[in-house]
Amino acid sequence: MNHPALEVRDLRKVYPVAVTEDCPDGEFTALYRESFTLAPGGSLAVVGESGSGKTTCARLIVGLERATSGAVLVDGVERGRGRTSSARRRRRGREVQIVFQDPYSSLDPRQRVRDCLAEVLTLHFDMDARQRDGRVAELIDQVGLDERQAGALPRALSGGQRQRVAIARALAAEPKVLILDEAVAALDVSIQAQVLNVLADVREATGVAYLFITHDLAVVQQVCDDVVVMRSGRIVERGPVADVLERAAHPYTRRLLASVPRPGWTPRRRTTEGRPPVPSGHPLPPVSETKEPLP
Amino acid sequence: MSALLSIDRLRVELPAKKGSRTVIHDVSLDVRAGEAVALVGESGSGKSMTTRAVMRLLPEGARLSGEIRFDGVSIPGMDRRALRRWRATRVGMVFQDPRAHINPVRRIGDFLMEGVRLDGRLSAGQARERVSRLMRAVGVADVDRRLSQYPHELSGGLLQRVMIAAALATEPDLLLADEPTTALDVTTQEEVVAIIDGLRRERGLAMLFITHDLDLAAAVCDRIAVMYAGSIVEERPAGALTPDASHPYTRGLLAARPEIGRREPRLRTIEGRPISAFEVGDGCAFATRCPMVRDLCRRERPAPVHVTGGRVACHFAGEAEPQAVVGDGAAR
Numbered sequence: 132m133n134h135p136a137l138e139v140r141d142l143r144k145v146y147p148v149a150v151t152e153d154c155p156d157g158e159f160t161a162l163y164r165e166s167f168t169l170a171p172g173g174s175l176a177v178v179g180e181s182g183s184g185k186t187t188c189a190r191l192i193v194g195l196e197r198a199t200s201g202a203v204l205v206d207g208v209e210r211g212r213g214r215t216s217s218a219r220r221r222r223r224g225r226e227v228q229i230v231f232q233d234p235y236s237s238l239d240p241r242q243r244v245r246d247c248l249a250e251v252l253t254l255h256f257d258m259d260a261r262q263r264d265g266r267v268a269e270l271i272d273q274v275g276l277d278e279r280q281a282g283a284l285p286r287a288l289s290g291g292q293r294q295r296v297a298i299a300r301a302l303a304a305e306p307k308v309l310i311l312d313e314a315v316a317a318l319d320v321s322i323q324a325q326v327l328n329v330l331a332d333v334r335e336a337t338g339v340a341y342l343f344i345t346h347d348l349a350v351v352q353q354v355c356d357d358v359v360v361m362r363s364g365r366i367v368e369r370g371p372v373a374d375v376l377e378r379a380a381h382p383y384t385r386r387l388l389a390s391v392p393r394p395g396w397t398p399r400r401r402t403t404e405g406r407p408p409v410p411s412g413h414p415l416p417p418v419s420e421t422k423e424p425l426p
Numbered sequence: 427m428s429a430l431l432s433i434d435r436l437r438v439e440l441p442a443k444k445g446s447r448t449v450i451h452d453v454s455l456d457v458r459a460g461e462a463v464a465l466v467g468e469s470g471s472g473k474s475m476t477t478r479a480v481m482r483l484l485p486e487g488a489r490l491s492g493e494i495r496f497d498g499v500s501i502p503g504m505d506r507r508a509l510r511r512w513r514a515t516r517v518g519m520v521f522q523d524p525r526a527h528i529n530p531v532r533r534i535g536d537f538l539m540e541g542v543r544l545d546g547r548l549s550a551g552q553a554r555e556r557v558s559r560l561m562r563a564v565g566v567a568d569v570d571r572r573l574s575q576y577p578h579e580l581s582g583g584l585l586q587r588v589m590i591a592a593a594l595a596t597e598p599d600l601l602l603a604d605e606p607t608t609a610l611d612v613t614t615q616e617e618v619v620a621i622i623d624g625l626r627r628e629r630g631l632a633m634l635f636i637t638h639d640l641d642l643a644a645a646v647c648d649r650i651a652v653m654y655a656g657s658i659v660e661e662r663p664a665g666a667l668t669p670d671a672s673h674p675y676t677r678g679l680l681a682a683r684p685e686i687g688r689r690e691p692r693l694r695t696i697e698g699r700p701i702s703a704f705e706v707g708d709g710c711a712f713a714t715r716c717p718m719v720r721d722l723c724r725r726e727r728p729a730p731v732h733v734t735g736g737r738v739a740c741h742f743a744g745e746a747e748p749q750a751v752v753g754d755g756a757a758r
Contacts, residue, residue, distance in 0.1 A: 180611035289699045319468035321696040324682035390616040392641035398620035
């Protein structure tokens with residue numbers, strides 16, 4: 132049996148919202164019955180702008196939100212719904228880990244790096260103190276931190292170092308899937324490159340699969356094999372990264388690619404109010420340029 | 427020298443728990459009338475602090491030395507009246523987060539009208555006419571409805587257009603744009619910078635454009651100044667930066683950014699992290715991360731030297747880099 136590390140099947144999420152002019156039926160669909168798979172040890176990018184549904188997708192997979200319909204399977208097993216034992220919940224938590232965008236708010240400010248990692252190991256594995264120390268040292272080394280930083284509190288670390296800690300903490304659980312939700316977006320260019328290299332090393336060394344959620348097409352090719360492009364709750368294009376970047380078929384993907392500043396690039400005004408033109412033949416929901424109501 | 431804005435040997439210290447902290451060491455930069463200049467740097471480089479110094483928006487207790495002149499007049503020397511008048515008529519500002527710089531309980535129309543009517547030259551009708559024209563110029567459709575809405579009803583991209591309209595409303599000579607598109611989606615960013623660029627050229631407006639994105643800076647500016655830890659390390663014509671960059675930091679920045687269509691087995695990185703201005707010792711600020719560092723760099727801070735079309739502050743500017751630095755940038 133060779134299951135994908137992660138399978139998302141007909142996943143759909145609808146939020147109830149206030150009935151307004153823009154939203155007469157009182158429903159906002161963040162994700163329309165979409166499916167994709169992630170191979171073991173693979174790396175799939177989910178690319179989109181705000182309101183595309185990419186973060187909703189991540190939250191549904193981890194279990195921070197409940198899907199309206201559809202299923203999430205990890206290693207061929209459907210992620211349970213409803214009440215379950217704490218042991219099963221913990222096992223489920225281990226399978227999929229997530230690293231968020233903001234390295235400043237995702238760590239406990241009073242916990243030293245080493246203790247933060249040891250806590251995860253104690254929770255999930257039966258290890259003695261020596262094994263645990265060894266594993267902590269291994270994790271620290273894997274993400275390119277040193278001994279001094281391992282003994283530090285988060286406030287003594289820079290943004291890039293904190294993000295490495297968040298990655299090490301996620302890896303401590305030995306997940307099958309690591310979700311990186313805009314994990315390098317807040318970092319300075321010179322630091323972003325370091326973390327992207329760390330991510331490439333980690334995947335090679337551990338065989339963990341990545342679901343890489345981002346708005347930034349340029350970083351996708353450094354970390355991912357495949358890509359899905361999302362817009363307004365739908366997948367508009369998918370394929371191997373090199374194909375999509377070089378021969379994008381969907382007008383929205385081409386528009387995204389054309390918007391990325393690069394040497395020799397000239398910005399152009401394309402529409403009167405900055406909405407990408409709605410591609411014909413795609414029944415997209417009416418997107419108002421007014422801010423979408425939050426759930 | 428006929429610079430519209432002239433910053434000369436600017437140094438800024440902020441009060442700290444013990445004594446003071448230097449946030450800007452040495453910034454000299456000219457922006458001529460109608461010219462667009464970018465100030466590019468990572469967090470803590472002092473690029474935003476420089477614009478704050480220009481606008482006289484530094485925190486309480488800040489100590490400033492050097493000179494900033496606008497059209498020959500010293501900005502630090504202005505009295506309150508002159509300062510208010512200068513800000514209201516000669517310079518417009520656009521910030522990264524439009525929501526933090528607009529009154530949330532006032533309608534868009536009232537917010538825009540306030541700026542236009544401040545100098546008392548226009549009637550309500552004339553002001554309304556000018557505001558509507560500006561809103562159309564920044565690409566807003568359905569202007570009347572927008573003017574009667576509140577900021578929370580508008581998306582980030584639309585609100586940033588409103589801020590640009592507000593900055594242009596008083597017909598200034600200089601636009602200060604501090605990361606105006608960093609919080610926007612990439613397609614919206616393209617729209618917004620295209621709008622800024624178009625209007626600026628149309629009106630012969632000068633611009634100081636603050637960003638962390640070298641490619642974006644090169645696309646909309648004539649000249650680029652790269653800042654690191656409170657000093658300008660390199661200044662070049664926009665077109666010459668990518669091929670001719672000669673400061674190791676600029677080169678490192680250019681190499682670190684992945685480029686679409688070119689997958690590197692490993693990205694080239696700059697080791698360590700960007701340091702803040704107050705951490706800089708006697709030597710070159712970049713010495714702790716520089717792949718070409720030598721003893722002289724740790725001892726002596728390099729003065730900017732002239733190179734083709736610009737200047738560079740590096741003892742060994744333009745020398746070939748050792749090849750061994752490619753690859754492992756993780757702090758191991």
